[in-house]
Amino acid sequence: MRIGELAKATGVDVETIRYYEKAQLLSAPTRSDNGYRAYTQAHLERLAFIRHCRALDIPLADVRRLLTFVDSPHSDCGEINHLVDAQLAKVRARLASMQALERQLMALRGLCLAPHAASECGILHELVAAAHGEACACHPRSKGSATLK
Amino acid sequence: MRIGELAKATGVDVETIRYYEKAQLLSAPTRSDNGYRAYTQAHLERLAFIRHCRALDIPLADVRRLLTFVDSPHSDCGEINHLVDAQLAKVRARLASMQALERQLMALRGLCLAPHAASECGILHELVAAAHGEACACHPRSKGSATLK
DNA sequence: TAGAATCTCTGGAGTGACTACAGGGTCAAG
DNA sequence: CTTGACCCTGTAGTCACTCCAGAGATTCTA
Secondary structure: OOHHHHHHHHOOOHHHHHHHHHOOOOOOOEEOOOOOEEOOHHHHHHHHHHHHHHHOOOOHHHHHHHHHHHHOOOOEOHHHHHHHHHHHHHHHHHHHHHHHHHHHHHHHHOOOOOOOEHHHOHHHHHHHHHHHOOOOOOOOOOOOOOOOO | OOHHHHHHHHOOOHHHHHHHHHOOOOOOOEEOOOOOEEOOHHHHHHHHHHHHHHHOOOOHHHHHHHHHHHHOOOOEOHHHHHHHHHHHHHHHHHHHHHHHHHHHHHHHHOOOOOOOEHHHOHHHHHHHHHHHOOOOOOOOOOOOOOOOO
16 A cells, blocks of 8 residues: 555545654555555554544654553553543643633623724723733633723 | 843743744843843733733734734724634634543543453553444444444 | 852754655656 | 656744753842
């Protein structure tokens, strides 16, 4: 199988496959007489594994660890659990901050509903106000007056 | 104000401030006799503005655009709305994929509750199964048998 | 006043995970 | 025989920082 076929079969870009080889995630395949990379079914499976992990946003360093487990079936899988747990925690933390971000942007967007002069734009005012340490729609002060007069 | 004081006042790292200067987001301040950067209140406000935008995950290129609006108060703010809307759409898209990701990882995690040999680890089986195009707990096949026998 | 700790400077390299070239070689179809 | 699709290597660019080396300036403590 040539690199283009492998790319099509797995949905991974050709350049990315070469990158994975250089990054030691995919072993270097044998070469045909013309110097083209010749991949086997084993490569395809390994690449699909990597792609699946990446779809789960698992960093390449962790994918590398997981691959060693695939290669040594008698080792203990405790670290695998740990790895997935860590990934889940990371995703959840990002999820929470994303949700806060969405709320902040919605509050900001609500300050300017129709276009007008920038000097009167609620959004710009809001962003500038942050510079003065005033309460803003995004990050209301927890204590004291959260309302601007 | 020296760079360290500015950093403390805004919560932006010293190196990041210098980076913003190089990236043309913050104008180069005058220098003291010893060559140290001497910042003004205007710099502080501008930096706070940038920081606030970054807290909203607005890319630096967009922050640069926003700063031109701050500098030209008579321009129309339509682009500001557009920019915030685009940011909101981006955050929402990421939010959705993050939520899917969380579900996938939870499904994966449920496959191995106690550590044992890697060869029998449900998580590893699952990740490897993806290589064969089989249905997996993360991405069940829409048609046909979604259950593994 | 000496020495140490802290601050500041510049320029350059490193991060993650690709992505995009430039400049060439190989191969099949028309 | 030329066109186009594919493949090769190596390098540089992306984003937004972050870290480092090696040097000079300032400030604190003994």
